[in-house]
Structure formats: structure tokens, C-alpha cells
Amino acid sequence: MRRGVGLGNYIAVDSPVHALDPAAKLGIVSAFTVGLFTAGTFPGLTLLAVTVIVGTLAASVPISAALRGVRTVSLILVLTILANALRWEPATVALVRVGPLAVDGEGLASGVFFAVRIVLLVVGTSLLTLTTSPVELAGGIERVFAPLRWLRVPVGDLAMTLTIALRFIPTTVEEADRIMTAQTARGARFDRGGPIARARAYAPVLVPLFFNLFRRADELATAMEARCYRGSDGRTQLRESRMRPADWASLLVAGILLIATGVAL
Amino acid sequence: MIRFESVGFAYPGSGGRSALTRVTLTVEPGELVAVAGANGSGKSTLARLADGLLRPTSGSVTVDGVDTADDERVWDVRSLVGMVFQDPDDQIVGTIVEEDVAFGPGNLGVAPAELRERVDASLAAVGLSALSRREPHLLSEGQKQRVAIAGALAMRPAYLVLDEPTSMLDPGGRRSVLDLIDGLAHREGHGVLHVSHDATGIARADRVIVLESGCVAYDGTPAGLLSDQAMLARAGIALPEIGVLADALRALGARVPEGTMDAESLVGALWP
Numbered sequence A: 001m002r003r004g005v006g007l008g009n010y011i012a013v014d015s016p017v018h019a020l021d022p023a024a025k026l027g028i029v030s031a032f033t034v035g036l037f038t039a040g041t042f043p044g045l046t047l048l049a050v051t052v053i054v055g056t057l058a059a060s061v062p063i064s065a066a067l068r069g070v071r072t073v074s075l076i077l078v079l080t081i082l083a084n085a086l087r088w089e090p091a092t093v094a095l096v097r098v099g100p101l102a103v104d105g106e107g108l109a110s111g112v113f114f115a116v117r118i119v120l121l122v123v124g125t126s127l128l129t130l131t132t133s134p135v136e137l138a139g140g141i142e143r144v145f146a147p148l149r150w151l152r153v154p155v156g157d158l159a160m161t162l163t164i165a166l167r168f169i170p171t172t173v174e175e176a177d178r179i180m181t182a183q184t185a186r187g188a189r190f191d192r193g194g195p196i197a198r199a200r201a202y203a204p205v206l207v208p209l210f211f212n213l214f215r216r217a218d219e220l221a222t223a224m225e226a227r228c229y230r231g232s233d234g235r236t237q238l239r240e241s242r243m244r245p246a247d248w249a250s251l252l253v254a255g256i257l258l259i260a261t262g263v264a265l
Numbered sequence B: 001m002i003r004f005e006s007v008g009f010a011y012p013g014s015g016g017r018s019a020l021t022r023v024t025l026t027v028e029p030g031e032l033v034a035v036a037g038a039n040g041s042g043k044s045t046l047a048r049l050a051d052g053l054l055r056p057t058s059g060s061v062t063v064d065g066v067d068t069a070d071d072e073r074v075w076d077v078r079s080l081v082g083m084v085f086q087d088p089d090d091q092i093v094g095t096i097v098e099e100d101v102a103f104g105p106g107n108l109g110v111a112p113a114e115l116r117e118r119v120d121a122s123l124a125a126v127g128l129s130a131l132s133r134r135e136p137h138l139l140s141e142g143q144k145q146r147v148a149i150a151g152a153l154a155m156r157p158a159y160l161v162l163d164e165p166t167s168m169l170d171p172g173g174r175r176s177v178l179d180l181i182d183g184l185a186h187r188e189g190h191g192v193l194h195v196s197h198d199a200t201g202i203a204r205a206d207r208v209i210v211l212e213s214g215c216v217a218y219d220g221t222p223a224g225l226l227s228d229q230a231m232l233a234r235a236g237i238a239l240p241e242i243g244v245l246a247d248a249l250r251a252l253g254a255r256v257p258e259g260t261m262d263a264e265s266l267v268g269a270l271w272p
Helices: A023-039 A043-059 A063-072 A072-087 A105-131 A133-142 A146-151 A153-187 A193-203 A201-226 A245-265 B044-049 B071-080 B096-102 B103-107 B112-125 B142-152 B171-186 B200-204 B222-226 B229-235 B241-251 B264-270
Strands: A085-087 A094-098 A099-105 B002-010 B017-028 B034-037 B058-063 B081-084 B159-163 B192-194 B205-214 B217-220
Touching: A023 A043, A023 A105, A023 A245, A023 B192, A043 A072, A043 A105, A043 B081, A043 B096, A043 B217, A063 A105, A072 A105, A094 A153, A099 A105, A105 B192, A133 A146, A133 A153, A146 A153, A146 B112, A153 B044, A193 A201, A193 A245, A245 B112, B002 B044, B017 B044, B017 B058, B017 B192, B017 B205, B017 B217, B034 B200, B044 B159, B044 B192, B058 B096, B071 B081, B081 B142, B096 B103, B096 B112, B103 B112, B103 B142, B103 B229, B112 B142, B112 B264, B142 B171, B171 B192, B171 B200, B200 B222, B217 B229, B222 B229, B241 B264
Parallel strands: B034 B192, B034 B205, B081 B159, B159 B192
Antiparallel strands: A085 A099, A094 A099, B002 B017, B002 B058, B205 B217
């Protein structure tokens, strides 16, 4: 029983965006997000929109994959536009009137502005997970937070924990699947009754699942000890990521864009 | 050499009931030693003692002269002895095959360039070079177990301890892992301790040790064990059908060597 559980929405292709250092990408996405919320005008938003479009094209991921997140927030988009555009007997000149409700240009414009901002946020941040595998991302997070070591935060161990959690997601899903099948074969029903009854039906799945997870954690700890794991100090990795000129350059461009949208536009 | 010198072991909280009693054995480089025995006979305990994961309650375990009970040097022992466990899912740490293989040597602080070389060589040794970028959960159980073996090999150990590595595999996966273990001992010169209660695995060893309630009940050649029906029954080892057939043919006067376990060698013996 193999469903090929994928992690996140990572698409493995070779592109300049994929090749960027995950730490640089985290920096760029942070700058982009801040820029998005400081940009107060349509020109500023247009600049960011152009950035997202260029990024998506450079990442050579399917447009449909990049837009997938937008579908999940479509209801929020509609509500945002309506909430801004609809006025109750507006003082200004209305574009459309339905009974006491009216739509005016100013409201519509700000509704569209906020909606575009949400779309850019969703597409822009999904570019990060589309082009960076979870492991690379964990490594990037480790390096971004590396300075916290000075505060005695065990950054390396936390990153290792994150990596192991990612590694065991598919294994756990398969196991849950197997237990559910076994319980179904004994007459358990997961699709009947109200929300509370359904939640209760999962107890016979969760108990063995957690039992197995604890057993696995114990075995894994033994195996890691046998493989000489002594914490992350002095550990070397296959892919020593280091910021290259291209990474610094793209981070610089992101910084300039942030200042441009925040100050000028 | 891995040397067990009159080793006794009791788990804490077992009320002094010992899991192993006065076990003495050695594993030399290039030697493949199988350890068999019924469930609960102490096989896994023995495997964990060889790597310093457990320490003997009495007696001593040394690896190339280093005592596993020496706190200062237990990591030397663990880098000398590679461990492979029963369930590959419980020992694969990495989210990508090559990253998992790099985990052990990475822990030893091997420089990145050499790390890459070791990973490539270990994956080639287990025949998985083509799958180096795969996610482990997309592999078959046999392939996963070979990833685990590659992970142990990448640490360049002198010895390998495998705790029932084939018990969760299908026949195809089992055969490929057994071929690999055979080659590691006899071609690559590793000293291998292979815990197994599968007759086909035992047949390929140079020496077999049968444990019974924590004591050594048999120490000798696989052929000697496999022709001793009483000992096989005590150790809980079932001969495969081909083995039973080979024994019957030998009893009828056919020239079949003792310890014939698979169809190919039986056919080869009958029609040379």
C-alpha cells in the first residue's frame, strides 16, 4: 500500500531559483513580505507583482502550481473586495446601486488593492516552498538562526529534530493508513455520527499510532547512537551550503526593492 | 577482532535474570559469523553488546583491543563497528538516500570532499548509485535495508554487526542483502556478525553460533548445524523446502553437498 506521500509542494527541477541558497531565499521572502505590507500605492504593488512574475518564470514551475494557493484563499479574496467596495448609501458618486447598497470607485480600488496584496503574498511565499526541498529549508533555517548559538540556543539540534520530523511524516501517514485499514476490517467506522462521535472513532487509531511512534523514536535513538551521533557540534554535511555571489546579489536586489517600495512608492 | 570474553548480561530491572551467560566468541576480519537462536535467546542483546550500545554485566567485550566499557573510547568502538538493525525504517535518518548515508561519517566530522567520495563508494558497493537522490520512503524494503548497510559502510568500519537484517524482506530483497553480506565479509574483508534465524542466511556463514537461553549451545560450521535436526529444532530454525529435498536426495544416495539451500545450487549439484 504505497500512496507516494509527498512532502509539501516542492517541485524538483533545475532552475536559477532552485539553485539559490535557501538562507538567501528566506531573506528574500522576508524582505518581500515586509515590502508587501509597507507598499501603500499601486505603483509599489506593481513593482512587487513584476518581481513575483519574474521569479515564477525564472523558477520554471508550472503557473498552475504557483497559483494553487490562491484557490484556497479565493473566498477571503471575494470577501475582501466586497467588504471594501460595498457602501451603505455612500456620499460619493456610486458606480452601481442595488437597493440601499452601492459600490463606489474608491472602495472598489482599495478592495482590489488588498486582494492583489493577498494574491502576491500567497504566490510569493509559495515560490519558496516550490523551489526549496524541506531538508534544504531546514538547513537554511539552521543557518539563518545560527547567531542564536551565542545565546546557547541549540540551533543544530533543533534543525536535526526538524529534519527527522520531516523524514517521518510519510512513514507515519503510511502507518496511520495501515492501522485505519486494520480497524475498518474489524468493523470500525470513521464516517458516521457527529463531529464528537467521529473524533472518538479515531481513538483506536491514535493510541496504537502513538505507541508505535514512541517505539520507533526509541529504536531511532539507538541507531543514531550506533552511528556516532553526539549532537550537532563538529558534524559535517554532504552539501556545505555557503552564500555565493549570486545569492548575495539577489539578496541585495531584494533589499533595494524593499526600500524602494517602502520609501518611494 | 571482536572478542567476547565470558560475557554475562542482565537488563536493569530484570530481577537479575541474565540475558546472556558466559558467552565467549570472536569475529576476525574477513570472517562471517552467524548467530542463531529462538526468540528471546539473547541474539539482539549480543549484537548490541558488540557495538558498546550495551555493556557487559560481567566479562568483557573488546574490539581490536578497545574495551567497550571504556567511556573514553566507546565512540572509537562505534566507528569501528557498523550496526544494521532489523527494521530499516527505524534507522534511516535522512530525507534523501545520500544524505542518510552521509549521516554516520558526518557525525565523525569527515571533510565534505571525502564525505562525497565515501557516500558514492558506499552506494556503489550496495548497488544503489542510481537511487542516491530518492526519498527513502519510496524505496522497497530490500532497497531501504541496503541504504542502511551503505550508511554503516560509509563510516569505514572494520566490522559489521547486522541484527536480523533480512527478516522483514521479501525473498528477492533477502537474496540481494545476503549476497551483499557475503561479499562484504569474503571479498571486502570485513568481520561480520550476522544475527539471523533464516537457514539460507546461516548456510553462507563461516561459523554459526546458536544461543539458547543466553548460553552458547552450538559453535561450529553451518553444514554441521544444518544436518543436526535436533539442534535446528531447539534453535527454532526451519529448513527451507529445497533444503529438506536436498537432504532427502542425499539420503537416497544423490551427490548433493550438505547445506544446499536454494534451487540453483541443487540443480547445479545434480547436473554439473
